[in-house]
Amino acid sequence: MKKAVVTGSYSTKVGELEGATCMSLHTEAGLGALADAGLAVSEVDGLLCAYSFTEPHLMLASVFAEYVGMKPAYASAVSMGGVTACMLVMQAAALVEAGYCRHVLVVTGDNRLSGMRGNAVQALAEVGNQQYEQPYGMTIPAAYALVAQRYMSEFGVTSEQLAAIAVTMREHAVLNPKAHMKTPFTVDDVMNSRFIATPLHLLDCCLISDGGAAVVVSAADAAADLKKPRIDILGTGQGHTHEYIVAAPSLTDYGCKRSAADALGRAGLKPSDIDVVEIYDSFTITLLAELESMGFFERGEAGAAAAAGDLKIGGKLPCNTHGGLLSYGHSGAAGGMFHVVEAVEQLRGEADGRQVEGAELALVHGDGGILSAHCSVVLGRA
Amino acid sequence: MEKPVPRPNADSAPFWEGCAAHEFRFQRCNSCGKPQFYSRAVCAHCQATDLSWEVAAGEGTVHSVTTVHRGPSVAFKEDSPYQVALVDMDEGFRFMANVRGGEAEIGTPVRVIYEKRGDQTIPQVEIRG
Ligand SMILES: [Zn+2]
Numbered sequence: 298m299k300k301a302v303v304t305g306s307y308s309t310k311v312g313e314l315e316g317a318t319c320m321s322l323h324t325e326a327g328l329g330a331l332a333d334a335g336l337a338v339s340e341v342d343g344l345l346c347a348y349s350f351t352e353p354h355l356m357l358a359s360v361f362a363e364y365v366g367m368k369p370a371y372a373s374a375v376s377m378g379g380v381t382a383c384m385l386v387m388q389a390a391a392l393v394e395a396g397y398c399r400h401v402l403v404v405t406g407d408n409r410l411s412g413m414r415g416n417a418v419q420a421l422a423e424v425g426n427q428q429y430e431q432p433y434g435m436t437i438p439a440a441y442a443l444v445a446q447r448y449m450s451e452f453g454v455t456s457e458q459l460a461a462i463a464v465t466m467r468e469h470a471v472l473n474p475k476a477h478m479k480t481p482f483t484v485d486d487v488m489n490s491r492f493i494a495t496p497l498h499l500l501d502c503c504l505i506s507d508g509g510a511a512v513v514v515s516a517a518d519a520a521a522d523l524k525k526p527r528i529d530i531l532g533t534g535q536g537h538t539h540e541y542i543v544a545a546p547s548l549t550d551y552g553c554k555r556s557a558a559d560a561l562g563r564a565g566l567k568p569s570d571i572d573v574v575e576i577y578d579s580f581t582i583t584l585l586a587e588l589e590s591m592g593f594f595e596r597g598e599a600g601a602a603a604a605a606g607d608l609k610i611g612g613k614l615p616c617n618t619h620g621g622l623l624s625y626g627h628s629g630a631a632g633g634m635f636h637v638v639e640a641v642e643q644l645r646g647e648a649d650g651r652q653v654e655g656a657e658l659a660l661v662h663g664d665g666g667i668l669s670a671h672c673s674v675v676l677g678r679a
Numbered sequence: 680m681e682k683p684v685p686r687p688n689a690d691s692a693p694f695w696e697g698c699a700a701h702e703f704r705f706q707r708c709n710s711c712g713k714p715q716f717y718s719r720a721v722c723a724h725c726q727a728t729d730l731s732w733e734v735a736a737g738e739g740t741v742h743s744v745t746t747v748h749r750g751p752s753v754a755f756k757e758d759s760p761y762q763v764a765l766v767d768m769d770e771g772f773r774f775m776a777n778v779r780g781g782e783a784e785i786g787t788p789v790r791v792i793y794e795k796r797g798d799q800t801i802p803q804v805e806i807r808g
Contacts, residue, residue, distance in 0.1 A: 422751030428685040428695075429717050432801050433777050434747060434755040439763050442745035450743075450785045492760075495746040543765065543775045544717070548743055 301390035303528040303676065304400070304520045305334025305513035306641040308634070311626030312477040313410050314507040319352040320364045322406030322509030322631070327365065330511035335524040336400055341513075343392050343401030344369040345385040347630030348376040350420060351412030361404065371398055378424070378665030379577055380535075381405070382510075382633030383672035386661075387533040389514035399519040406509025407629035417505050424666070426541045438502055438580065440542040440667040442494035445582035447548035449496065456496050458600030459581040460487035463500050463623055465608045466578060470620025472610070472651040477506045477626035501581040506626035510634035512641065528644050531566070531658075532675040534559025542667040550590060552671040553662060557591035560660070560673035568592045571675075572656040573643050574614060575636035577664045578621040587662060588616070591673070615653045618643060633663040637674070644678045682754040684797030690719045693732055698800040701793050703735040705772055716772035737791040738807065739768040741783045764789070766804055774802070781806040 307329030309322055323346070331338065344367060346358040354360050358374040361367075371392060375381050382405055389401035409417055422436045430440075448454050464484055470476035482500065490499040520527050536552025536559075539545045561567060568591065576591075578584040588599040593614055602608065608616040619625045619639040622632050640659040642648045661674045687695040694717070697704035706718045710727035721728050744764040750756065762778035766789055779792060789804035 419752050426717075427683065428687070428691055430775055431683040431751075432685055432796055433763050433775050434682070434750045434758065434761060435763050435775065436747065436749070436751045438749070439745050439747045442747075443743040443763070443765055446745055446785060447743040492746070492748040494748065494763075497745075543773065548765075 300517035301393045301514055301530040302517050302520050302679065303512050303530065303641050304515040304523045304525070305330040305336065306511070306638045307333050308475070308510040308638045309406065309508050310475060311506045311508035311628060314408065315411070317408045317411065317507050319349040319407050319412070320361065322408060322507065323361050323404050324365050326406050326509035326511035327361070327402055327404040330404070330513050331402065333525060334513040334515070336513060338365065338367050341367060341400050341402045342370040343389065343398035344372040345389055345401060345403045346374040347381040347385065347405045348374065349407050350417070350629055351408050377670055379579060379633050380663040380665035380670045380672050381630040382637055383661060383663035383674050384535065386512065386514060386530070386637060386674050387535070387672055390530045390533060393514060393516040399516050401514045402511060403514060404509070404511035405630040405634045407631060408507040409629050410505050410507045412507070426543060429543050430541060436494065437667070438497055439494040441580040441582055442497045443542060444548050444586060444668065445496050448582060448586060451549055452597035454585065454597065454600040456488060457484055458604050459496070459501055459585065460484040461600070461604040462581040462584055462608070463487050465603060466617055466621040466623040469610060469618050469651060470624035473619050473625060476620040476624055477504050478624045497580055497582070503579045503622035503627045504624070506628045508626050508628035508631050508635070510631045510638050512634070512637055526645050527679045528641050529677045529679050530674065531677045532560040532562065532564030534563065534673050536671040538669065540666055540669050545667065549586065551586065551668040553587045553664060553673065554590045556671040556673040557660070557662065560675045564675040566658065566675060571658050571660045573618060573640070573653045573659045574616050574662070575618070575640045575659065576616060576662040577633060577636065578617055578623050579627070581623070583664065583668065584616070586668065587664065591662065610651055610653055618648060618651050618653060636661050636663070640676050644676055680752055680754045682796060685799050685801060691717065694718050695799055697734070698793060698802055703737050703791050703802055704732050705735055705770065706730045707733050714770050714772045716774050735768050735770045739766045739789055739804070741765070741785055741787040741789060742767045742773060743785055744778065744783050764804065776802055776804045779803050779805045
């Protein structure tokens, strides 16, 4: 089996990007990642895309291939919410490992802030079950709030501990000139921001941003003469337990347990081996629940660890070193891809001003739905 | 803008017809004996397709609850803030509802009540003393 490696990565600016479209963001990110890998469009034989809210289409990969003038030997688009970016990396790795492709471009992007004119919250609420959730005014934050309330009641997590996660993400964003939000805030600021759905305040919720990001996944033997240090895909895994929160088998245990165990197991590693983690943080509770479910902390300990600074750059487990969805930016499927790109930059030693010293192993994790669908990717510096 | 009205289909028609008659119907699998919500063509526990309808007593306990300050649309503005709860029914299944006539917390005992919503009737819960 051929080994899969990440040979290129790129992210556009994030924030409110005047004049950006879904396809312009795809193009900048995709061509940027290819340039980073030193590859021409004609050398790409695989193309994987996600989905768009602003330019929805049944066949987004074909739309992008046509737009940019690419004629890949394999193309597919996957729509699995926030987990999509990690899933596409896993799929790209499988394609090159199986020998179907040599260079797969994985590209995501959406102008979700400027292109939806404030309708993003309503549009996202429509992923709730039409008959059994939507009639009750359930929103995505409300669903995660149900998780948070249960988690607090079972494990003694506090609102201040959740706020400490948001503060850490913002501190990382302050170090990152590209981040969407860079104004520092405190635990008190989070606690005093208005409630969206108790116990989640405004600053417990992720941003809505325009942006795009892409990576190139190549077969190791095709990556010999590339410009940048190659990053190995050491292990990947998924876990799926439900779609709708009303049908979740548990409000405290999720598919990330299996996805991380599989990804780490395939890499021959354990959680304590990992130097830096980039984990989906749609809400503060998302990150906390995943850190514990995946085995990075014992039950009920991630909140206290966040409050003690363990998730900071320089802490015991640097987490979301770019600022995460909470402060770097969230552009639909690209939100999860920002985590992948950041892991690549950390492992290459390119994370100026926010570099985790000596980072050799990273775990990236995405989740889609309401902690419904999970994918973990373990990356390592070759 | 109106609040969402559930659109019954072949899987769910008996449930919504029950709600119209103020009867909380749920499925039980004739193969493994487990209850399930929401209703569907297959048992999600054992994949058997032989399912029976039963009627719940209408009492349960709040498994989790949040107070929503920003609803999904202007239709929910007049209710805001409002509570959304996951309720564990005594028969052993879970469903979602708004809490009416008081504030619930985790563990609060509740009973099912019914509300008109467009041309349908939806189950909600109120606190039972
Ligand atoms: Zn059964």
